[in-house]
Amino acid sequence: MKLSKKLKLAAIFTTAIALTTPLLPTFANVTEEPVPEDQLIAVAVPAGAIGYNLAVVEQIPGKQQCWTESGSQPTIIDPLWTTFDFTGSCRRSTDSNGYSVRLDGQDTSLDYLLNIVPKGDGFQLIAQNRNDRSKITVGQTFGQGADGDYLKIFLNPGWKFTKKTVDGKVLGHFYFSGDSQAIAAAGDTVPTPPKATSFTDTARDIYKDEIEQAVALGFIAGFKDKTFRPTDSLTREQLVSMVYGALETIDSVNLEPPTSVPTQPYPDVDSSRWSASKIQWAKESEIVKGYPDGSFKPGDPVTRAELIAVLQNMAKFANIRQGKPAELTTNLEPTSFSDTANHWGAATIQTMSAYCKVASPDQETGNAFNPDTSAERNYAAAATLRTHDCLTGTKK
Numbered sequence: 001m002k003l004s005k006k007l008k009l010a011a012i013f014t015t016a017i018a019l020t021t022p023l024l025p026t027f028a029n030v031t032e033e034p035v036p037e038d039q040l041i042a043v044a045v046p047a048g049a050i051g052y053n054l055a056v057v058e059q060i061p062g063k064q065q066c067w068t069e070s071g072s073q074p075t076i077i078d079p080l081w082t083t084f085d086f087t088g089s090c091r092r093s094t095d096s097n098g099y100s101v102r103l104d105g106q107d108t109s110l111d112y113l114l115n116i117v118p119k120g121d122g123f124q125l126i127a128q129n130r131n132d133r134s135k136i137t138v139g140q141t142f143g144q145g146a147d148g149d150y151l152k153i154f155l156n157p158g159w160k161f162t163k164k165t166v167d168g169k170v171l172g173h174f175y176f177s178g179d180s181q182a183i184a185a186a187g188d189t190v191p192t193p194p195k196a197t198s199f200t201d202t203a204r205d206i207y208k209d210e211i212e213q214a215v216a217l218g219f220i221a222g223f224k225d226k227t228f229r230p231t232d233s234l235t236r237e238q239l240v241s242m243v244y245g246a247l248e249t250i251d252s253v254n255l256e257p258p259t260s261v262p263t264q265p266y267p268d269v270d271s272s273r274w275s276a277s278k279i280q281w282a283k284e285s286e287i288v289k290g291y292p293d294g295s296f297k298p299g300d301p302v303t304r305a306e307l308i309a310v311l312q313n314m315a316k317f318a319n320i321r322q323g324k325p326a327e328l329t330t331n332l333e334p335t336s337f338s339d340t341a342n343h344w345g346a347a348t349i350q351t352m353s354a355y356c357k358v359a360s361p362d363q364e365t366g367n368a369f370n371p372d373t374s375a376e377r378n379y380a381a382a383a384t385l386r387t388h389d390c391l392t393g394t395k396k
Helices: 001-020 179-187 206-219 238-249 276-284 304-321 344-352 377-392
Strands: 029-036 039-044 051-058 068-070 076-078 091-094 097-103 114-119 121-128 135-140 150-155 161-168 169-180
Touching: 001 121, 029 169, 039 121, 091 169, 097 114, 114 135, 121 150, 135 169, 135 238, 150 161, 150 377, 206 377, 238 276, 238 304, 238 377, 304 344, 304 377
Parallel strands: 097 169
Antiparallel strands: 029 161, 039 051, 039 150, 051 091, 068 076, 076 150, 114 121, 121 135, 135 150, 161 169
16 A cells, blocks of 8 residues: 555656656757857856855847946946846846756756855856766856845856757757866866956947057047947047047157147038047048038038048058058958948948958948948947057057
8 A cells, every 4th residue: 555655656756747847859959059159148146145146148139238247357247137127138047947057069957056156256157966076167257246246257268158959949048068178178277357347338349359459549538437338429520539549649650730720621610629620630631521512510420431431541641651652451351241332432341341350340240331320439449440550560
């Protein structure tokens, strides 16, 4: 009788497991799909006395921003997803149903348990084998932050994010995917600590490093509130100021300072305007031109095509000042953009794509240049820096 009860309980327990275990086809092909690095983060989420819980958050491209990052060692995450209904904008996984470990192309979700543990001055993400209790360090935070801070976890060498696929269908399950050989080769090597950023709104910007270099050179700056406002449109007069500032850092160009302007450089640029002397200089140097009606429209957003045309003129001007031929010597294969063939700036854009990649796809993805959209501050800084570096031989 007792045996019968045990058998019944075993049957009930087995049924319960079956009901909670995802059903896959008997011969399902379970693989993984790469995930763009800027769309996914691992976060140490404060959990009171427990310490920290692990969350994986994915940003759906083009949707409401799910988080921002600030600081370094540690990098603090502002969990914007907690302030709005993130359905359709963010995907968040907070337990083993949503993420697991995959090693050497094999699903090892049943073998490893992921935990966040204190280590030195920060925290580590550890994958612990359920059977032999061995541990592998998956990532770390490079610092502890203050109580209540959400901390970004940086993956160690040999690890990357991927998504689970079944028979070619991408699922919402995330893998911490490891390569044993790369992990072993790295040994005790840890990921490079994130560079400190001067701004609170550029940590996830694709042009972050170039923005920092441009700011260091001094031809563009941020704002008093410690923001850079990378996606704000750049105006035509701001571009002129940037070009002058970038040329000013090249000693061999021997740039004369702009002088006061006794008359208006253009009918809509008053001689007392902050940018008037630089606009006058740029006009005389044939770096900029006005519109057919004679105006310059200094406060209007500069288009991406106009930006590239001005940067080409900047490079030609610098070449002449350095005693070189004005025409540019390209160093890359030109990019074939999908939307510039019949545009007035097509030839210039193509040339500058082969000149240290000054002209590049919008947001550095795809093959569209979007010549008539406004140039944003992030790309304008990066494109001007690339022109500067090509002129100085810093970038080849």
